[in-house]
Amino acid sequence: MDSCRNGCLILALVALLCLSVSASPNVLSEADKKFGTELLIKSEGSVSTLEEKYQLLRSFQVLGIRREELITCSEVEAVLMSSTSVKDLFYASKCGETLLCSFQESALKTTVSRLLSSLDNTEALLDIHFSLGTLAFLKVQFPVALNDPVSIFQKIKVLSAEDGSWKYNPDDAGTSAKAAGTALETMGDLISLAGQAFDDAKIRYLKGVASKLFEFLEKYADDGTQFIDERPLDGLYGGGGPLAATSQVVKGVAVVASHTSGHIEVPAERVISVAKFFLTAGIHGSLLDMFHVLDGLGVLDKNRFLVPVILSVRPSVLSLSAKEVFKISTTTVLGSPVSATITLRKAVRANEKEPFLLNQVLESDETKGVHNLNDILNKLDIGSYDLTFKVKILEEGRYATEPITIRRVLVTGVASIPEVEVGVLDSDTGSTDYVKRWNPMSKEVVSLYATHLQKLYFGLDILSPRQEQFIPHQAFLKLKHETKVEHLFLLKPSGKKLELSLNLLGLVEKLNYLSGIYTIDLIVGDVAMENPVMWNLGTVELDLPEPPEGKVKLTSQAESPFKYGPRPEITHMFRPAEKRAPPTLSNTFLALTLVPLLGFLVGLKLLNTNMKNFPSSGLPVLAALLFHLGIGSILGLYALFWLKLNLFQTLKLLALLGTVLTVPGYYILSHLADASAPKVKSA
Amino acid sequence: MAGAAGDVKALFSSLKSAYVATPTKLKIIDLYVFYALCTAVIQVVYMALVGSFPFNAFLSGFLSCVGTAVLAVCLRMQVNPKNKEFKELSLERAFADFVLANLVLHLVIMNFLG
Amino acid sequence: MAMAGRAIQVSSIIVILLGIASGSLSLPPDRSLHPRILVLVDDLTVKSSHSLFFASLADRGYRLEFKLTSDPSLALTSYGEYLFDGLILFAPAAEHFGGSVDIASILDFVDSGRDLILAADVGMSETLRTIANECGVEFDEDSNAVVIDHLNFAESETDTEHSLIAADTFVASSAILGEKGAEAPVLFQGIAHSVAPANDLVIKVLSASASAYSANPEVQLNGPPSLSGTSISLVSVLQARNNARVLISGSLSLFSNKFFVFPFKKFGSSTSFQRSGNQMFAEEISKWVFHERGHLKAVNVHHHKVGNLEEPSMYRITDHIEYSVEIYEWTGKTWKPYVADDVQVQFYMMSPYILKTLNHNGQGLYTTSFQVPDVYGVFQFKLDYNRLGYTTLAISKQIPVRPFRHNEYERFIPAAYPYYSSSFSMMFGFFLFGVVFLYHK
Known part of the structure; x- marks a missing residue:
C-alpha cells in the first residue's frame, strides 16, 4: 500500500513536469532557478520556526542567493545562548553555518556544557544528532571536547539493525533507511569532533554502512529514477515523504565522506538515478518539498563520494x-x-x-x-x-x-506550401470540370459550385527546408455551413502530395442533406513546422438533393436569443369598450319614449274616461285611496330600489308594504264587486 | 283585382264598426296595450340604431313594455263579458291578479335594469 | 447526449417543489460560514505542487482536508449528514476510492446541492469518465489523446508537442469569470471534452480555438479527429437544477503552481506575458463554483392592490395591483442586494398575459405595478430569472382573479336613458291605468 502510494508519487511527479518530455530530466536551468527563487521569496512571510528559517536559508544558498532579512547572526547567537531545546539549537547553528556567523567561546560556554550533559543522558538518535550537530558547528569557532566519544558511538550503533537500517529510539518497533542516514550524519559529526576516537575498524564499518545504504533505493517506473521510500517509522519522527528520506540518506553519506579520508564505494548508476529523482521532482511545490530537493541537489553537486554528471x-x-x-x-x-x-x-x-x-x-x-x-x-x-x-x-x-x-x-523549420489545388471533378468519369490553384501569396479566394454528382478535390505539396516531402500531423480541411455546422476531413498522403477527394454522393447523408454555401478552411500544422497555417480557401456552394421522407434537416444550432436574456414585454389588450350612443341621440329617444305616455293620456281623454265609479264616502273612499297609494308607494319603492337600495332591503320593505296593501285592496275590490254585481245579475 | 280591393275596404269598414261597439273599459285596455307596444317599438328602433349596449337595460325596458302588454291582454280576455270561458270570474278578481302580476313584473324589471 | 443525469433530475424535482413552496432556493441550510472541502488526490505531492491554489481557497475561509483516494477512511456522509460542503477531485487516474466513496455517492453529493471540482488529465480513469458523463460532459475516448493546437500554443524551450495551449476563448459572463475576467491567456495542458449543444445546463467556460484538435501526438492520424475546433471545451461548468455547481477541467496542471507563475509568449503574437491568467482564472472560477458569486435568492414576494397594504386572497379583473420581490446575492459571507435591470415578472395563466420588467431601488427591492387583465381565472405571479452564470430563480405565487360582481357593473349609463325612461313610464302608465280602469263607468 505504502509503496504503491509512493510509486504513484513518482508517476504524478513525472506527469507534473509535463513541460519536458525528453527521456531524462534536465539539470536546473536558469529559468527554473528564477522560478524557484520567486516561490521562496513569496513564502518568506509565512516562516516562523527556526527549522523553517533554516530551510529557506539553505534553499536560497543552493540557488546561489543570499537573503539577509530572514535572520541575523545576533539572533542566532541569542537562540544559542538561551534555548533549552536541542532541536532549536541545532537549527540555529545550521542557520549560523549558512550565514557564516562567528561566535565567541565565552558567550556559549554554558550552551556547550548543557549539550555535553544532554548527550550523556539521552538515548534518542535525534537528540544525539541535534546535539552533535550544534557542537560540530561550534567546534569550527572554538575548541570543543567531548566527554566520552566512544560511548556516544556505541549509543548510536546500538540502534542499528542487521540490514543496515536504523531505529530512532531503543524501543522503536521498526527501522528505516532515513534513520540510517541521520545516524550516518551524526557519526560524521562525531568524527569531526573526536576523530581520534575512531580507529580504522570503525571507519571501515561506517563506510560499509554508507555503501550498503544505497541498496535501499526503490524504483517505481522505468524512467530511471530511484528513491528512498518513507517508512511508517519516519512518519512518527517528522515525516516529509520520500524527498526528505532520500535527501537525508544522501546527506548522511556526504557528511561521512567529508570527514573521512579515502574512498566510499557507492554504485554509480544508483547515485545518478537519485539525481534524476530530485531533478524530476523539480522546485515548484511547497517550501518543505523545495528544501528537500534543493538540499539533496546541493549535496549531489559537490561531495566527496561521487558527483553525478x-x-x-x-x-x-x-x-x-x-x-x-x-x-x-x-x-x-x-x-x-x-x-x-x-x-x-x-x-x-x-x-x-x-x-x-x-x-x-x-x-x-x-x-x-x-x-x-x-x-x-x-x-x-x-x-x-x-x-x-x-x-x-x-x-x-x-x-x-x-x-x-x-x-x-x-x-x-519552415515548411513551404507553394499552392493548393482545388477542383471539382465529375463522379463517374473522373474528368475535371473545374480546377483552380489557390496561391498563399495572393490569397485569392475560389468560388466553387458542385452538385451531389460531383467530387471535390483538394491537393497540395508540403516541402521541408531540405526540399523533402513532409507529412504533417495536422492536415485538415473544414467545410462550414452558414448555419455554423462544421465538417472536418483529413488530407492524406498519396504519392508525393497530400490529397483529399470528397465524393459528394456518398457524403450527402453525412452532410445531412444541407445545401448552401460552405466556407472552405485549410489547417496545416505540425510540431516541427514553424509556420502552421489556417487559410480560408474560399467557398463552395453545394447543391444536394432533398432529404427522403422521415428525415429531418438539421436546423440551425444557434441558441435562442431569449435563453439568457430578458423577453419582450407583454401588455394585455383590454377588450374595447362597447360602442355607445352619443348623448344627444339617447336624450332624443328618452323624449321619444315618453311620447307614447302622452299619447295614452290623450287617448284616455278621447275615450271620455271618467272616475264615476269612485266611491263617494266613508270607508270605501279611504280604502280606495289607500289601495292606490299603496300601489304607488310600492312603485316608488321600486324606484328607490333602482336608485339606492339592494334587493334584501327592498324585499323586506316590499313584504311590509305588500301585506299592508292587501287589506284595503281586498276591501275596495270586494266593495266594487258588490256594487257592480247586482247590476250584472239584473242584466 | 278591383274586387279584392273592394273586399278589403269592406272588411276594414266592418271591423271598424264592430270595434266601435266594444265597451269603453275594453277600449281603455286596448289603448294601454297600444301605448305599451309603441314604447316597445321605439326601444327596438333605438337598439337597432346604436347597438344593444347595455343589453340588460334594453331587455328590462323592452320586457317591461311587452310584459305589461301581455298582462293587459290577459286582463282583457278575462274581463270581456262576451268571453264565455271566464264568465264566473269577476272583473275585480281579474284586476287584482293583474295588479299582483304587474307588481312582480316591475320588481324584476327594476332589478334587471341596472 | 443525455441531459444532466437522471439521478440529478429526479431528486432535484423534489428540491424544486420544496423550493417553490418555500419561495426560494437557498444554500443548503447546514452550510457554515467556513465551508469544509474535501480534496481527494492521487498522491500528496499535488498538495505541494498546487499549493498556491489551495492557499487561495484557505485564505477565503474554506477548511480544506486532504486525503488520498485510497484512504480507507474516506466518507462523504456520516449517519446521514454530509461532512463536507464541497469536493475537489484532483486525482485523474483514480479507479477506485477507499472508504464509502464511489461514483454513486459522489453523484448523490452533487444531488444534495453541494459543489464539485473535477480535474482530468492524460490517463484519466473510467470512474472519472463516468462521473463526467453524468455531469453532461464527454471526454475524448482515446486515452492517449491530448489537445494540440499548432497555432495557439505557448512557446517553451522544452515543449515538443504543442500541447501547452494558451487559451483565451472565454465565456462572456462576469458572474463566472469575475469583473475583470482573465487578463492573460490561460495555460492548459490536458485532454479535450465536449458538451452536447442540446444541454442547457452545461456551459463552456474555456474553449479551444478553431485550429485545435484532440489526438495522440505520437501517432499519425488515420481519420479526422472526433473532437476539433471550437467544439472542444477545455473547462466547463455545470449548474444543476438544484443549483449545485460542478467544474470540470481537462487539465490538472492548469491549477498548478508552475502554470500560475509562468511567463510565456504565445506563438504568433508578439506580446509576452509575465504571468499567465491561470491564477486569476482558477480563483475566480472557484469563487463561482463555491457560490461566492452568482447565487441568488428571491424572498418576500408581496402583492397588493394599489392603495392597500395587505395581501388579498383574490383579485378582480381590471384591478390595479403592485408586486414586489427582494432579490439578494450571496457574497460568500453575507447576502447583498442584487442589482439588475432585467428581472421580469409574468402574470401567467397557461400563457403570460402580462410580462413586465421590474424596477429596482438599488437595495434589492424590485417592484412594478400593472392592471389585472379582463380575463378571469387562476393566475400566477411567475418570476422566472435565468441568466448565464446565475442560479435560476423560479418563484410563483398563485392568485385567483374573479369577474365583476353583479353590483360592480356600471350603472346609470347615459346611453340607456331611453330604457330607463320607458320602464318608469310603463310603471306610471300601469298606475294610471289601474286608477282609470277601476273607476270608469
Missing part, C-alpha cells in the same frame, strides 16, 4: 530557420561544467530504424565544457531525432555518469 543537449527544440546550434554539455546537477569526451554514437529519425549518422566525436570547447554538433546541422531535416551519446569523463574517480544516454531532440 548529467548530459544536457540544448536546445531540445532547435529551429533551423533561426540558425540555432546544438550545445551539448556535461554538468553537475546544478550546472557546474565537468570535462568529458562525448561521442555521438548514432542519430536516428524518430520512428525509423535506419541510423542517420554514426560515430561522430564532438569537438569541444574545453574551457566551457561545451561541445557542439555543427557538422551535422546541415544534414538535419525537420522532425524528431533520437541522439545516442557516449560519454567518457576525464576524472573518473570523483564523477559518475551514464555511459550511454539517448536524448530526443526536435528540429523545427
